[in-house]
Amino acid sequence: KAKGSTIVLNEVKGLIKLKLVHAKYFYTCTITINDCYPTTTTHQEWGKACDLHLTKTNFPPKIEHMLTTQAQELVRRMQDGMPADKALKMSNPVKAPSSSVDDVDTPDKAKTRVTQQTIKGLKKDMDTLAHVRDLRQIDAATKQGNATKKLHSAKERRDARRNVAKITNREREADAEVEAKWEEEERARMAGYDISSFDGSNPQPSLLSLLTFLTQKIQRLPEETCPICKETALLSDPTKLAALYQPATASSTATAADKKARKLARKKRPMRVYCGCWFHHDCLDTFMREPPFGAACPVHPTRRVYHPDWPADIRELERAYMSREARRREIEDVANFI
Known part of the structure; x- marks a missing residue:
């Protein structure tokens, strides 16, 4: 305590x-x-x-x-x-x-599972489509050699059209029920649980x-240390820590000093990564953008460090690093030439 x-x-x-x-x-x-x-x-x-x-x-x-x-x-x-x-x-x-x-x-x-219920549903859909096809053929079929004369009587054609309408309405109602159930499950998932997995x-x-x-x-968070620099991730003064998150000044009124202060504040912000450790932003940026890429967390050797602000693809990190190095060498060559 x-x-x-x-x-x-x-x-x-x-x-x-x-x-x-x-x-x-x-x-x-x-x-x-x-x-x-x-x-x-x-x-x-x-x-x-x-x-x-x-x-x-x-x-x-x-x-x-x-x-x-x-x-x-x-x-x-x-x-x-x-x-x-x-x-x-x-x-x-x-x-x-x-x-x-x-x-x-x-x-x-x-994982999508093919269950017995899924197979029954597919078979029912195929049977329904075949039945509708037969009914429409009754309505449209003509006598061989005379396309103007219908093969079936007017009553048979009328009954076929009515049956097609009934099947269509029945299937539409069934689809609406499935859609309503899906929407209920989706609202449940948005609320934080999955009906299909846990009831x-x-x-x-x-x-x-x-x-x-x-x-x-939460209680032990102030003593968390950055795995890179080994200093506490949070500043000892809560007021100074809150100042690191102050909203930026409007670009039209921001001075050079304001922009520099914002940049320094961003470097000191604590960042939580996937494995649960807290890094300083600047330390994490260096860790993620410089080789070796895809390295494991210094505190949890079996877990790789992930954060949504940095790419997870190692090849993308390598390309960005090579581009920065090429640009740095070009600047050095120009400086030496001058």
């Missing part, structure tokens, strides 16, 4: 008030425990088995939002039935690229995992 950190339990209201303090940083939140914990009863309540609400913090909004969102996503996925370790991995806001070959940390790719029938208790995440990932 860090000095100044507190936890207050209200068993009657199912409420936990948590204050995490480390050095000059603090993070205060409330956790409301649903009466049906660890599950809930409706889709509208999904993910609220442990409802986390931020009360106050002096972490920069960008860092706070990233961590709070991951904590909430962790609870939602565990309520879907995911085990804690996989839910933590899947809730990571920094995603590995789809081309990643890291089998340990890359989420399982979606909420086996919710996992998430309170301990949530509290563990808050203490390990």
